[in-house]
Every structure is written in structure tokens, then in C-alpha cells.
Amino acid sequence: MERLLEFIGNHLYLVLAFAAVVVLLLRDLIEGLLRKYQVITPMEAVMLINQDDAVVVDVRQPNEWAKGHIVGAKLIALEELEKRLSELEDLKSKPIIVTCQSGIRAPAACKRLIQAGFEKVYLLKNGMTAWEEANLPVTKSKST
Template identity: 55%
Template sequence: MEFLQQNIMWVALAAVSGGMLVWPMIAGGTVAHLTTAEATLLMNREDALVLDVRETGEWGSGHIHGARHITLGQLGNRMSEIEKFKDKPIIVICASGNRSSSACNQLKKAGFDKVYSLDGGISAWVGANLPLTTKS
């Protein structure tokens, strides 16, 4: 007991950091992230669906060829449009990776199993010198 009283800050730090490690498992799992190289392999080898959840203006400035566009805010209402892809891998993309993680969690709750977030989002895609298109 004396040890705990003398080292309360260290004990608290250990408890908080341990809690942060366990939280993703409690909160519904973790999101699988892909690099741009892993994403292109999945697209080419397994015909993965690319789902872009950015806003319309962001989409219009450039997106991955063949990607489907459903904004994060519309995803819940438009889930039926991608229902036929439940058995395929889905790569979710946003600007930097934050919205895509949220979309991945929504998709997993809806029963999609093979869901991945592009690590770094469209910024990483552009940074890897991979092509974008502005055509629908």
C-alpha cells in the first residue's frame, strides 16, 4: 500500500495507458488499415470496391478511378447500394483517414466483413504518385 501512495502518478499513468490499449476492443473493435501498395494489390487481385466517403466538393477535385462515392453522412441511408459487395473487400477512402475509419465501423456493424481504411487517405494516394480522375 505504501508503494502505491508513493508512486500514485506512475500507477495512474499505467492504468490510463492500459485503458487506452483496451478501449478499441471494448468500443467495437479496430479498423484494419492498408497502405497504398496494399490497397492497389487488393484492388487488382481481389477486385476490391473502393468507397470514397469524402464530401462532394472533395470528390470532384479528384478521386480514384472506379471508386463509388457515398459521403459519410449519407452512408447509413445508402447502405443498400453496396449491399451486393458484402463478400468483397471494401477499401474506404477519405481525405486523411479519419472519416474512413468511422465509415468502416458503420460497415462492420452492418455486416460487412472485409473492410479496410486507406491509411493516410487520398493524401497518401497522391503522395504515392498514384492517379486520380475527375470523371464520374
């Protein structure tokens, strides 16, 4: 025990960094176990769209959307989601796939949709970046 205290005293920054990494890993693990939406790959998204008539909700900004988006997707910027939930009301029992550019913004939208009573919410892992890397089709039509 004496040697442990000596090690901690001599390597305080290393011990603090290790503790921070452990806390972040535990937080990520717990959050993953408690989330109520599923994370899916682009290929799984294609299957949901084709087989279960899933609706894609794109939470990016209009300028990002204009560069290319999933065919048939609905653009609702993350900041507008709360006030535009009524547009999705009829889709509460349908699968909803939420995407953004890289998968960073979409989890917040997924959580909000779950809170609003949507039953089948999916997050496109790594967002449009993964979709485009999988060479899946994109379109550049105007926002819907």
C-alpha cells in the same frame, strides 16, 4: 511513498498530463486490438483492387471528390452512408476499401459497414493524402 505524494503535490499538472497520455495510449491500443477492419497502405490497396477486384468507397464530400479520387471509386459521403447501404448490398462478400481525405472520417464508415454485415472491410491508412503522396493515379470524373 511520502516522497511520491510530495512529488504529486508539487507537480500536479505534470502528473495529470502523464495520466491523460497513458489513458489515451491504452484506449488506442485496445481499440486497435478490437477493430474488425484492417488498415492498409496505398500499395496494399492497389493489390486488393487488382487481384481481388476490391471496391473503393470514398466517404468524402462532393467538393473534395471533385479535386481528385481513385479511379472506379464510389462516392458515398459519410452522412449518406446509412441511407445508401442498399447500393452496396451486392458487395457484402467483396473486399471494400474505405477512404476519406486523411483517414479521420473513414473509420466510422468501416464500423458501420461491419455492423451491416460486410465481411472484408479495409481502411486506407491516411486516405487520399497517402494515395496522392504515393503518386498513384487519380481522376476528376463526376461522382458515381
